[in-house]
Amino acid sequence: MTQPDIDLAVLDIAGTTVDDGQQVYKVLAQTARAHGATPSDADIARWHGAAKHEALKALLTESSGVGPGPEQLATVVEDFRTRLRAAYADHPPVPLPGVVETLGRLRQAGVRVILNTGFDREIVTTLLAALGWDGDAVVDGVVCGSEVAQGRPAPYMIFRAMELAGVTARSRVLVAGDTPRDLQAGINAGAGYVVGVLSGAGTVAELGVERHTHLLGSVADVPQLIGAGSEQPVCPTAGRGVVDLPS
Template sequence: MDRHPTIDLVVFDMAGTTVNENNVVYKSLQQAINKLGHRYSLEQVLLHGGGKEKLQAVRDIMKDAYPTAADLEANARIAFADFLQLLKEAYAVLEVSTYPGTEELFAFLRANGVKVALNTGYNEQTARSLLEKLHWQEGETFDVLVTADDVENSRPAPDMILVAMERCGISEASKVAKVGDSMVDIAEGKAAGCGLRLGVTTGAQTAAQLRRGLTGCCDRLIT
């Protein structure tokens, strides 16, 4: 494999990678789950839920806490509904920012003919509320947004990257780079066949955790 592939599209994760929202989503997720009587730490929530569609994240975090799949599903849906309400309340007063250099990087890539896509395990409403707070405009700051609402299978399935490729007119996955702050981001990039996968340590998971997924010649860790 070419160790330095030509890249025509970069797919960036949002929270923890390009958007700094102080982990409010995962803190809200932790609070909703623990209201059921659990005592999960934020570290556990980030490890098992980072980057995933949020109902699936709840399932994966609590998967060993219930005796049957039916019990798990019923409690996961209770926690997920509570999470959505907690997040709505948090977002009403939330201040978000981007990481230094992010907007400059987007502008540089787009000025040099490289498409910029954002993808996220959030639903579209949550994602767009973050973008509004940053004053980021689709078609101006970045090219396309793909959320968990746009696909049947969220991360680590490649579906969101494939949708981004289709919307940007990119047919070869080897010319796509995926950037994210969680192991599931890296797994998503591998599943899609991306020519470059980049892990960043600004968000959900640590360098040690990310290195578990960064095993290929086209994988890089940015600290």
């Protein structure tokens, strides 16, 4: 195995490493509507990849013109957690194809793997335990949007992941996700690789117009991209270009 080009891979969860059937966005809309907001599908799409407490606050503010107070927001967020737990109980999330093998291959090559997510710690702990990903058996850590000053597109989750991994060179960091906010955060962090994956919410058109270094079919293509070995085909693009994926 050749020496990889990176020391750290910062990967999104829902839609990037885990298939949750987009339950998170369905529940986000349900919760907002239950508390008086009237978001359209386009309104929800604008918050793909965002910290969920930030998304809920914005959706309620946009609807009423007045933002929820701290106590009201805490109630709404707890309702979101409850609804999402129920949705995941009915439709259990599963790893996306090839992801578990990819995570193992990256770590075997000496790459630290840290997940970052708009979920809060309570949801993440439950989700990872259900997947068997708790502890450090599969990944090296998780950073939540609720635990930094600002979620995506701000770069703070990525910077926190670098701190946890002991990585200081931004050029040696890969950021991958399935939403425009993932790419924006990677660019804002100055990551060496900013990779959009087409396994989740984002389309080629939506991700292609964002600044990025590569668009890939899935995270399973990352090892080959960074020289850690993979049997999967890689279809990179640079800058703002759009990839033509094989059929």
